[in-house]
Amino acid sequence: MTTLFDILGPRMVGPSSSHTAGACRLGYVVQAILGGMPDRAVVGLHGSFAMTGEGHGTRTAITGGLLGHRPDDERLREAEAEAAEKGLEVEFRKVDLGSDAHPNSAVFEVARAGERIAITGCSIGGGRIRVQEIDGFAVDLSGSLPAIVVVADDVPGTVARITGLIAERGLNVATVRVDRTGRGERALMTIETDEDVPDDVLAELAGQSWVHWIRNVHQLNA
Amino acid sequence: MIRSFADWFEQAGSDGIGLAEFVERREVKETGASREAIRRRIEDALAVMRQAVQEGLEESGTSPSGLTGGRSGRLAGDGPRLLGEGFTAMLSHAIATLETNARMGLIMATPTAGAAGVVPAVLFTLAPVRGWSDEQLVDAMLVAGGAGIIIAERASIAGAGGGCQAETGSAAAMAAAAVTWLEGGSDAQVATAVALTIQGMLGLICDPVAGLVEIPCAYRNASAAVNAVASAEMALAGLDFPIPVDEVVDVMGDVGTKMDVRFRETALGGLAATPAGQEIAARAGMTELVQLQRKGSTRGEGSARFGPS
Numbered sequence: 001m002t003t004l005f006d007i008l009g010p011r012m013v014g015p016s017s018s019h020t021a022g023a024c025r026l027g028y029v030v031q032a033i034l035g036g037m038p039d040r041a042v043v044g045l046h047g048s049f050a051m052t053g054e055g056h057g058t059r060t061a062i063t064g065g066l067l068g069h070r071p072d073d074e075r076l077r078e079a080e081a082e083a084a085e086k087g088l089e090v091e092f093r094k095v096d097l098g099s100d101a102h103p104n105s106a107v108f109e110v111a112r113a114g115e116r117i118a119i120t121g122c123s124i125g126g127g128r129i130r131v132q133e134i135d136g137f138a139v140d141l142s143g144s145l146p147a148i149v150v151v152a153d154d155v156p157g158t159v160a161r162i163t164g165l166i167a168e169r170g171l172n173v174a175t176v177r178v179d180r181t182g183r184g185e186r187a188l189m190t191i192e193t194d195e196d197v198p199d200d201v202l203a204e205l206a207g208q209s210w211v212h213w214i215r216n217v218h219q220l221n222a
Numbered sequence: 223m224i225r226s227f228a229d230w231f232e233q234a235g236s237d238g239i240g241l242a243e244f245v246e247r248r249e250v251k252e253t254g255a256s257r258e259a260i261r262r263r264i265e266d267a268l269a270v271m272r273q274a275v276q277e278g279l280e281e282s283g284t285s286p287s288g289l290t291g292g293r294s295g296r297l298a299g300d301g302p303r304l305l306g307e308g309f310t311a312m313l314s315h316a317i318a319t320l321e322t323n324a325r326m327g328l329i330m331a332t333p334t335a336g337a338a339g340v341v342p343a344v345l346f347t348l349a350p351v352r353g354w355s356d357e358q359l360v361d362a363m364l365v366a367g368g369a370g371i372i373i374a375e376r377a378s379i380a381g382a383g384g385g386c387q388a389e390t391g392s393a394a395a396m397a398a399a400a401v402t403w404l405e406g407g408s409d410a411q412v413a414t415a416v417a418l419t420i421q422g423m424l425g426l427i428c429d430p431v432a433g434l435v436e437i438p439c440a441y442r443n444a445s446a447a448v449n450a451v452a453s454a455e456m457a458l459a460g461l462d463f464p465i466p467v468d469e470v471v472d473v474m475g476d477v478g479t480k481m482d483v484r485f486r487e488t489a490l491g492g493l494a495a496t497p498a499g500q501e502i503a504a505r506a507g508m509t510e511l512v513q514l515q516r517k518g519s520t521r522g523e524g525s526a527r528f529g530p531s
Contacts, residue, residue: 002374003249005263006333007371007374008363008366008370011331012335013327013328013329015323015434015435016435021335050510051511055434076326126334
């Protein structure tokens with residue numbers, strides 16, 4: 001469905017909604033999943049991102065996103081200088097993800113305080129994005145809804161317990177997606193909700209013995 | 223959900239409300255946002271649009287590529303020539319927004335970044351001349367948004383989807399609808415204004431030089447603004463167009479899907495692939511793009527749907 005502000009917007013720093021605003025969003029979501037600004041990021045650019053990204057400030061926008069800036073933040077323009085100042089080291093490479101990959105795709109390998117994550121995503125037009133893979137798990141995150149990302153034991157009832165805890169607080173679940181490395185091993189769940197999941201709910205979930213890792217990805221308006 | 227202009231007019235008519243209020247109520251219903259929040263967000267959008275025009279006019283430096291920047295100020299400073307002050311102002315406003323965009327300035331993508339100059343150029347040039355209040359401009363944006371939603375649903379609003387006819391064409395149609403409605407035009411006149419605008423831009427390709435949202439985009443925004451005002455003026459005078467607006471929009475969508483991918487924002491055809499265009503791309507360091515242009519390749523089929531917009 002097209003909403004009014006899909007047409008009257010996004011509010012963004014130019015020049016391209018897919019190559020600048022979408023690129024920034026990808027960087028933003030990656031740092032949100034990591035739990036904050038990475039110390040180091042290696043970003044592989046595929047297809048059109050690699051080919052015409054230079055002229056659209058794609059690299060600058062991704063760096064700004066990794067710093068935690070949103071697509072309408074005018075600090076994006078100076079993102080490289082800010083990254084140098086704050087100790088964010090970003091290296092860009094050209095990659096070929098094959099003909100099935102979306103032409104505006106990027107692969108992130110990010111590290112923060114010893115933790116490392118690999119994330120693949122793409123910019124699908126109009127500033128909108130999809131995160132497709134986290135550490136080899138298939139996901140589908142848009143960043144347009146708040147979400148939590150959980151790695152938990154792949155045992156019966158896990159999804160119900162997580163969504164149950166969210167529902168108890170009167171929050172509405174919009175989408176649930178589960179992927180697992182193998183039967184009875186670990187599963188990665190992405191749960192999109194209509195409103196931000198409060199930190200104490202997250203803390204409660206994080207305290208469960210069957211939860212190994214959890215992150216809150218706040219909504220990305222703009 | 224409004225799927226056609228006919229639906230929009232019929233439903234607003236049966237509810238006994240205007241086109242702007244219909245769009246506002248629909249947004250309240252479908253997103254849960256309050257009426258006040260929606261109007262505030264539109265006011266914020268208008269403020270960003272004004273600022274983008276202003277910045278573009280004042281900043282004399284060029285974009286990183288050197289292709290745009292300083293042109294809108296030069297045009298405005300040259301003073302009125304052929305059609306008077308408003309005309310020169312409108313053209314310079316349209317180019318100014320695209321110049322701000324190219325400099326990584328803050329803009330409202332209305333409906334896309336590449337067509338962001340059209341709606342502000344038309345509205346902000348005509349507002350003082352026609353005496354529209356800020357409140358009326360918010361309503362005008364609702365009407366523009368309604369037209370844009372229908373075009374996005376029935377056809378496309380992105381150059382990667384349907385060429386420039388879909389991008390600056392949609393922006394111009396939105397502006398024409400807003401102006402015609404603000405001037406007290408009937409629903410039929412709003413429909414005619416949109417139909418006239420789109421028919422005048424049918425088939426226009428998207429061929430950004432070096433893949434950048436600069437040339438011809440900045441100038442296309444200026445000509446799209448002219449088209450919008452011309453269409454509104456003809457519609458308000460009661461001129462008619464025999465093909466219903468929804469059918470005109472469908473034709474635009476159809477032409478877009480049949481358009482060769484080289485003409486849908488891939489920078490592999492049109493002005494982008496000319497010898498001069500290739501030289502600019504080479505100077506900008508886009509070696510891979512230039513290689514594809516030289517081959518006359520249509521590789522990049524996928525990016526036809528998802529190129530810069």
